Amino acid sequence: MLDKIKSLSKDTLIYGTSTILGRFLNFLFVPIYTNLFMPGEFGVVANVYAYIAILNVFFTIGLESGYFKFASTLEVGNEKENFSHPFLGIFINSFVLSAILFVFSKDFSSVFQVSLKYESVIKYTALILFFDAAAIVPFAYLRLKHKPKLFAAIRLTNIILTVALNIFFIVVLRKGIEYVFITNVIASVVTFALLLPIVVKNLKISFNKKLVGELLKFSLPYIPAGISSNIIQVINRPIMTALTNDETVGVFQANYRLGIFMMLFVSMFEFAWRPFFLQNAKEPDAKRIYSKVMTAFLSVSAIIFIFLTFFIDDLVAIPLPHKGHLVGKAYWGGLTIVPLILLSYVFYGMYINLMAGIYIEKKTKYLPYITGAAAFINIVTNFALIPSFGMTGAAIATLLSYISMFAGIYIASQKFYKIDYEFSKIVILLALMFGSYAVYLLIRPLDMLYLKIIFFFVMTSAIFLFKIINPRTIKQFTK
Numbered sequence: 001m002l003d004k005i006k007s008l009s010k011d012t013l014i015y016g017t018s019t020i021l022g023r024f025l026n027f028l029f030v031p032i033y034t035n036l037f038m039p040g041e042f043g044v045v046a047n048v049y050a051y052i053a054i055l056n057v058f059f060t061i062g063l064e065s066g067y068f069k070f071a072s073t074l075e076v077g078n079e080k081e082n083f084s085h086p087f088l089g090i091f092i093n094s095f096v097l098s099a100i101l102f103v104f105s106k107d108f109s110s111v112f113q114v115s116l117k118y119e120s121v122i123k124y125t126a127l128i129l130f131f132d133a134a135a136i137v138p139f140a141y142l143r144l145k146h147k148p149k150l151f152a153a154i155r156l157t158n159i160i161l162t163v164a165l166n167i168f169f170i171v172v173l174r175k176g177i178e179y180v181f182i183t184n185v186i187a188s189v190v191t192f193a194l195l196l197p198i199v200v201k202n203l204k205i206s207f208n209k210k211l212v213g214e215l216l217k218f219s220l221p222y223i224p225a226g227i228s229s230n231i232i233q234v235i236n237r238p239i240m241t242a243l244t245n246d247e248t249v250g251v252f253q254a255n256y257r258l259g260i261f262m263m264l265f266v267s268m269f270e271f272a273w274r275p276f277f278l279q280n281a282k283e284p285d286a287k288r289i290y291s292k293v294m295t296a297f298l299s300v301s302a303i304i305f306i307f308l309t310f311f312i313d314d315l316v317a318i319p320l321p322h323k324g325h326l327v328g329k330a331y332w333g334g335l336t337i338v339p340l341i342l343l344s345y346v347f348y349g350m351y352i353n354l355m356a357g358i359y360i361e362k363k364t365k366y367l368p369y370i371t372g373a374a375a376f377i378n379i380v381t382n383f384a385l386i387p388s389f390g391m392t393g394a395a396i397a398t399l400l401s402y403i404s405m406f407a408g409i410y411i412a413s414q415k416f417y418k419i420d421y422e423f424s425k426i427v428i429l430l431a432l433m434f435g436s437y438a439v440y441l442l443i444r445p446l447d448m449l450y451l452k453i454i455f456f457f458v459m460t461s462a463i464f465l466f467k468i469i470n471p472r473t474i475k476q477f478t479k
Helices: 002-027 027-036 039-060 064-073 081-105 116-134 135-144 150-171 178-202 209-219 224-236 238-242 247-278 286-316 330-358 365-388 392-414 423-448 449-465 471-478
Strands: none
Touching: 002 224, 027 039, 027 150, 027 286, 039 081, 039 116, 039 224, 039 238, 039 247, 064 081, 064 135, 064 209, 064 247, 064 365, 081 116, 081 135, 081 178, 081 209, 116 135, 116 178, 135 150, 135 178, 150 178, 150 247, 224 238, 224 365, 224 392, 238 247, 238 365, 238 392, 247 286, 247 330, 247 392, 286 423, 286 449, 330 365, 330 392, 330 423, 423 449
């Protein structure tokens, strides 16, 4: 069992290297944007990217998940058919949708809550959506074939190019927010070009009726599920725009992005987890492995959460070499939402872990109900809390919706694929995280670094004190 978990960790680290470096470079946009753009301008960028996230579901129509399921087992069709059918489905669908969005960009400006002077942004959005969707299946192919180094190289090329172009256009030439999207278009085109050899190698023009039927049956539930999931992540921006203003959205977005450090870890885990649990589902001790993985994931999450919660105020105040701080002072008023966003990502990671049972037992039809209920909770609580609590209300709404997603998938997955999780350890870890947030709120007004250090060591030491992490196992694991 230890060998299996080590294998998962190795892939996680390789995917994580590209993810950490890539997202960290991407995180450089926060000091760039918050020091050069006004909160209102940054709010426009945040709002448009929120719509991009929602529309992405309509462009990919859940076929990435279908590819993973059927390409990993080849229970229907051969290898090239299992690549070509989902790839062509996404390619044709995204081309049509992008063309509509591009041609009628002026009409979609009001839908995106963007003034007509930013109409070109809608055209760039159409191109970003098309090329990103076309790259989905080739990237999934690299993950399934255990080629994390090539995956990482292409992803890093995308991110480095995006950062370099942002620095050139935004910092050097001092261009406006339109160039945020132009750089994204260029990076997306280059990324798809790098993936073309994989497409050419695996593409086969054919029609396997049975495979198409199975793909659609498995994948289509991901459309409403994906829409709901993306609503949870981004709908608070448009709602906040309607209830407050672009400046509030800009401050919220800057602080929401500080959740990147937890998101990095969750993303690393997600990239390696899906192919891992599918390929180990028939192992005799698979359920025991999955249980241990949940505890390990939550243990690392707790350490990351406790550290960031106590020291986030100090991190954002790090001065930049020439002028400004890691996050511009105009955005510091929203720092108290960061622990809530971090906790939201923790529950999302637990949700991803519990996806194993739904995948293995082909019960994806339950996902729309789970994510739909969470999206409903998110929308209702956003409208209820934002008028009174502003961006803090939006952060609370995000946390509540992720907790409901976790609860829903736990009930469904345990019904069809029961796993005996280490509940006592999970409860202790969650209690430590919520407790750390409560302590942070109490000591934050004092602004005493030594107090933060003391509480950080107390909380993290408790993880070892309660024997959630066994030092002997760590030593054996890292050998």
